[in-house]
Amino acid sequence: MHPRTPLLALPAALALALTGCVATPQTGITDSSAPSQVLSAQASAPTTSAPLETTQASNKAPVYWIGRSNDSTFLYREFRDVPDQDNPVTRALRVMMSQKPLDPDFFTPWQNPKKLASSISGKNVITVDMSADAFNSNVDPAMAERAVQQLVYTATAAAASAGLIDAGQQIQVVVLVDGHTDYVAFNHVRLGSPTARGAGMVAPVWIIDPQEGASVDDGAVKISGRSTVPGGNLRWEILRIDGTVETKYLDGTVTASAEAGQSGAFSLSVNLGPGNYEVRISQLEAGNPAEDLNVDTRGFSVK
Structure with a gap:
């Protein structure tokens, strides 16, 4: 813990301030508790909030x-x-x-x-x-x-x-x-x-680990993250970076968890030798497998 x-x-004056002011409506101004701009991703991603972090x-x-x-x-x-x-x-x-x-x-x-x-x-x-x-x-x-x-x-x-x-x-x-x-x-x-x-x-998709710029040991490298579509399919791709040259190294698909408490979580393990890499993960939409939706990327190195 x-x-x-x-x-x-x-x-204590702050507590009084919470109830001591009355807002005057103004054109073009929204209230923080009721934003007008509710974001939604493309059709494959429901509008959810991220689960609250754990201790x-x-x-x-x-x-x-x-x-x-x-x-x-x-x-x-x-x-x-x-x-x-x-x-x-x-x-x-x-x-x-x-x-x-x-x-x-x-x-x-x-x-x-x-x-x-x-x-x-x-x-x-x-x-x-x-x-x-x-x-x-x-x-x-x-x-x-x-x-x-x-x-x-x-x-x-x-x-x-x-x-x-x-x-x-x-x-x-x-x-x-x-x-x-x-x-x-x-x-x-x-x-x-x-x-x-x-x-x-x-x-809609974010890679949690490794973080940008992280250095990890060679061998089995674990990649984890979260999607807003529990049970949804994701495409992953590993690029090897040599200077300014990017070369596709590995790719595949992974399914986000639909289990309670792990909703939307995904992870995969890949064997990588020393070098610089970028991982790209995107959502796959049924009936439209060619398009990468909501791509997230992370650059990292293997030592």
Whole structure:
């Protein structure tokens, strides 16, 4: 069991702020708890949210990033080293706002705020308070909604993996800016309402292991990930990378699990010698086997 880290206590005034402001409707502004841009992948992928992370003993924090797949934009997760200061939620959010993803296909519109704190109530509500400089990016309404969900996914993932919340209940996040509700994030999304993970925000396919840039031992290399289609078929391909030359090395298909608790999970093992590789995994759609849907890729090396 991961040791519970003391959380920073937010001032009592913040609790009053949650109920002390009344939002004034404005044209073109959505509420964080009811985004207008609900993502859906192509027909083969239902709109689901990723299962809440489980408690782990690792010192790495789950951090979500934004990435593109086909013509849509989704959330992808990486496990990252985090500094020792602050609590698990604040640490993960600080990485999300101040560092770059390992995978060059991912990005984040957040900026590193001068002030960032978080706390968790007994009702499984995570409260995040930050300074307004976190929003110093010019994004469109759809990307603003994805960015807010990126924060919600990262905060809930960090709390769950640290064992700080009851994973059997719905987890919500309240975002305050300088101690107040009703701030309009990126000039498009009003914050302050309890917000849960949105359906359809996570990538239809994402490779969990190996992570981008990882180095693994030669021999049997395990590749694992998740699909939003339990029981669905996926195509996998291993490319060997020699400088700028990519050569198809191995390929095949794998079926995502349909079992409860492992819904959508997939894994495969391939024998690889030393060198640089890229793995590509995509969904297969019945009746359209030639098209690779919702491709995810990872580059890694074998030593």
